[in-house]
Amino acid sequence: MDHFHLVDRALHCEGVSLEAIAAAAGTPTYVYSSATMDRHAAVMQQAVAGAGSGEPLVAYAVKANPNAHVLARLGKAGLGADVVSIGEYRRARAAGIAPERIVFSGVGKTAEEMAEALAGGLLQFNVESMEEARTLSAVAAEQGRAAPMGFRINPDVSAGTHAKITTGTADNKFGIAAGDALTFTREAASLPGLAVHGVTVHIGSQLVSLEPLEQAFRRLGELIAALREDGCDIRIADLGGGLGVPHGPGQPEPPSPEAYGHMVRRVTADWNTRLLFEPGRLIVGNAGVLLTRVVRVKPGVRAPWLIVDAGMNDLMRPALYDAYHRIEAVRPSGVSQVVNVVGPVCETGDTFTMDREMDRVEAGDLIVFRTAGAYGATLSSGYNSRPLAAEVLVDGDRWALIRRRVDPDALAGVETAEWQ
Ligand SMILES: Cc1ncc(COP(=O)(O)O)c(C=O)c1O
Numbered sequence: 001m002d003h004f005h006l007v008d009r010a011l012h013c014e015g016v017s018l019e020a021i022a023a024a025a026g027t028p029t030y031v032y033s034s035a036t037m038d039r040h041a042a043v044m045q046q047a048v049a050g051a052g053s054g055e056p057l058v059a060y061a062v063k064a065n066p067n068a069h070v071l072a073r074l075g076k077a078g079l080g081a082d083v084v085s086i087g088e089y090r091r092a093r094a095a096g097i098a099p100e101r102i103v104f105s106g107v108g109k110t111a112e113e114m115a116e117a118l119a120g121g122l123l124q125f126n127v128e129s130m131e132e133a134r135t136l137s138a139v140a141a142e143q144g145r146a147a148p149m150g151f152r153i154n155p156d157v158s159a160g161t162h163a164k165i166t167t168g169t170a171d172n173k174f175g176i177a178a179g180d181a182l183t184f185t186r187e188a189a190s191l192p193g194l195a196v197h198g199v200t201v202h203i204g205s206q207l208v209s210l211e212p213l214e215q216a217f218r219r220l221g222e223l224i225a226a227l228r229e230d231g232c233d234i235r236i237a238d239l240g241g242g243l244g245v246p247h248g249p250g251q252p253e254p255p256s257p258e259a260y261g262h263m264v265r266r267v268t269a270d271w272n273t274r275l276l277f278e279p280g281r282l283i284v285g286n287a288g289v290l291l292t293r294v295v296r297v298k299p300g301v302r303a304p305w306l307i308v309d310a311g312m313n314d315l316m317r318p319a320l321y322d323a324y325h326r327i328e329a330v331r332p333s334g335v336s337q338v339v340n341v342v343g344p345v346c347e348t349g350d351t352f353t354m355d356r357e358m359d360r361v362e363a364g365d366l367i368v369f370r371t372a373g374a375y376g377a378t379l380s381s382g383y384n385s386r387p388l389a390a391e392v393l394v395d396g397d398r399w400a401l402i403r404r405r406v407d408p409d410a411l412a413g414v415e416t417a418e419w420q
């Protein structure tokens with residue numbers, strides 16, 4: 001069930017009219033549905049329930065949407081957190097997510113970040129190089145603690161997604177080449193303060209086929225067997241995130257979480273490890289829209305330019321990855337038109353789409369970009385001295401402003417002239 005739906009011929013989020021939100025909160029504003037987030041969290045947890053040995057952990061990838069209220073909601077829905085910076089770690093903890101439900105990923109963790117997370121507690125660091133393992137060892141030795149550790153392998157599998165969100169090929173910066181894993185664990189085992197008990201793999205984002213995932217997981221399975229034979233006690237396999245979400249008619253249809261769960265069960269049946277998952281987009285992508293108002297319609301050669309008050313600074317995905325977002329009128333006219341939808345930013349890349357057929361709208365009308373709950377607000381910037389968009393969370397027939405619009409004047413407080 002879609003919680004963004006028409007009521008009295010106008011788009012609502014759950015029981016709240018998007019027109020009412022725009023009138024009160026202004027535009028552009030991100031609007032999230034709590035019910036959709038809860039449902040996605042439940043669907044993912046059910047899809048992997050009973051897989052592996054011990055309780056599977058669905059650790060939400062905080063980077064997808066780190067708003068404190070979104071995190072608190074997902075924590076209550078039973079999710080842990082996959083964090084990639086100490087900022088995300090702090091946010092996850094502040095949202096009430098327990099340390100033993102947090103994994104720390106990323107190629108560039110600093111010694112300071114490691115020290116704070118180790119002292120605060122976590123399930124494991126997912127380490128991506130021998131150099132990083134040495135730093136973690138030094139941090140652990142200094143605290144007199146053992147650092148719980150997994151390590152990420154690079155399986156050299158192409159995920160079949162956009163090059164800029166592919167992470168598991170030999171050309172990518174991520175992970176340790178699968179062929180180097182034995183040498184890596186032997187060396188890591190010889191360092192003080194490291195408790196190596198996990199392996200992880202994550203090959204990319206918005207995957208629309210299970211095949212590359214299955215290939216990567218099979219490599220991981222072979223590796224777990226080889227590591228055990230070598231005396232390394234692997235107890236956790238973290239299968240990363242990456243499952244794509246539907247973007248609407250005419251767009252590639254990703255496999256369902258249930259199909260993903262079946263594949264995981266089949267491939268991991270004899271692994272005898274606890275399983276971790278790190279979905280981001282799957283949980284929040286379709287739980288959010290970016291609500292924006294048409295500033296004006298300018299005649300164009302190919303098609304009219306629909307100039308909206310959201311720009312590439314608010315929703316970067318089309319400019320960064322040529323990403324598709326379904327666009328809908330908040331009050332559909334029933335008459336269709338072909339338009340180019342662009343923002344006000346002084347860049348040609350500030351183009352959301354060209355030659356898109358959609359409902360006819362005029363200056364002053366509201367439209368939404370769908371599937372904007374993941375990698376939307378969090379990737380935004382204040383480019384062109386534009387404010388950061390507001391964020392709203394809907395719950396039934398109530399809504400709350402969960403991030404105020406951040407005015408560029410806020411910079412006045414941090415811009416200084418401290419010449420040295
Ligand atoms: C290590 C890691 N885990 C999880 C994710 C979440 O990916 P997605 O939002 O596609 O599920 C990412 C982002 O690609 C990632 O880099």
Ligand SMILES: N[C@@H](CCCC[NH3+])C(=O)O
Binds near residue numbers: 165205206317374375
């Ligand atoms: N930011 C990307 C996803 C990258 C996920 C992080 N590894 C997107 O918007 O699609």
